[in-house]
Amino acid sequence: MKLIPCGRSIEWLYRAFRAADWRLPRVPSRLAARKHGVKQVSHDLRHRTIPVTPFMQNCSLVWSTVSGRGVVIDPGGDAERIKSAVREEAVTLERVLLTHAHLDHAAGARQFADSYAVPLEGPHPDDQFWLDLMPQQSARYGFPATAAFAPDRWLYDGDAVDCGGLPLQVLHCPGHTPGHVVFFHAAGLAFVGDVLFAGSIGRSDFPRGDHATLIRSIREKLWPLGDAVVFVPGHGPESTFGFERRTNPFVADALFE
Ligand SMILES: [Zn+2]
Numbered sequence: 001m002k003l004i005p006c007g008r009s010i011e012w013l014y015r016a017f018r019a020a021d022w023r024l025p026r027v028p029s030r031l032a033a034r035k036h037g038v039k040q041v042s043h044d045l046r047h048r049t050i051p052v053t054p055f056m057q058n059c060s061l062v063w064s065t066v067s068g069r070g071v072v073i074d075p076g077g078d079a080e081r082i083k084s085a086v087r088e089e090a091v092t093l094e095r096v097l098l099t100h101a102h103l104d105h106a107a108g109a110r111q112f113a114d115s116y117a118v119p120l121e122g123p124h125p126d127d128q129f130w131l132d133l134m135p136q137q138s139a140r141y142g143f144p145a146t147a148a149f150a151p152d153r154w155l156y157d158g159d160a161v162d163c164g165g166l167p168l169q170v171l172h173c174p175g176h177t178p179g180h181v182v183f184f185h186a187a188g189l190a191f192v193g194d195v196l197f198a199g200s201i202g203r204s205d206f207p208r209g210d211h212a213t214l215i216r217s218i219r220e221k222l223w224p225l226g227d228a229v230v231f232v233p234g235h236g237p238e239s240t241f242g243f244e245r246r247t248n249p250f251v252a253d254a255l256f257e
């Protein structure tokens with residue numbers, strides 16, 4: 001047991017502080033990070049997933065630990081929960097990104113971006129019709145009434161968006177929706193929205209969805225990024241491209257041999 005000069009253990013001191021309900025100094029940042037599900041991808045890149053809306057959509061806060069600046073991807077709703085995460089991680093928000101225009105990803109996005117006075121970027125313009133349908137989407141699923149909107153910048157395949165000084169590469173991956181985009185950082189992290197899930201793929205039975213196009217997007221756009229890439233899907237747990245190539249019942253390599 002480690003003893004401090006007064007002969008008491010550090011644990012005792014810690015308990016005494018707690019019992020007195022005093023404010024303890026900040027726990028080491030790595031510990032605090034783990035508590036909130038923060039993932040450190042490289043020395044300068046972190047992200048934290050915040051499940052939002054009744055659809056438990058994985059909104060992501062992504063930032064540079066060097067600049068302290070970052071982005072929020074897909075703030076579909078529960079804005080206060082996302083804002084608490086932004087405050088807790090002390091991130092200066094620079095922009096809001098959208099993977100696609102389904103309401104669980106996009107419904108709260110315009111308001112959220114406006115509340116920080118930052119630009120809203122994405123998805124690809126082929127999703128405009130979904131943004132135009134936002135009032136109907138929100139009424140149908142019992143979301144707060146949401147007006148149709150347009151982003152400040154549409155995104156195209158090959159574009160880059162800045163995340164606190166770190167470049168995120170934009171890949172156009174249609175199939176789930178025609179204007180779906182994926183954000184990729186070269187350290188080996190991808191935010192894939194509803195294109196690919198751990199053990200599954202996105203639905204393609206929505207208007208202008210297409211199964212064959214979705215499979216092509218995954219195999220021709222995502223797989224070349226590398227087996228080691230960790231991806232954050234729009235719903236459910238993270239996985240890697242390599243693991244899905246071996247085991248995914250819809251897109252495993254063995255199915256195409
Ligand atoms: Zn979707």
Ligand SMILES: [Zn+2]
Nearest residue numbers: 057104194234
């Ligand atoms: Zn979704």
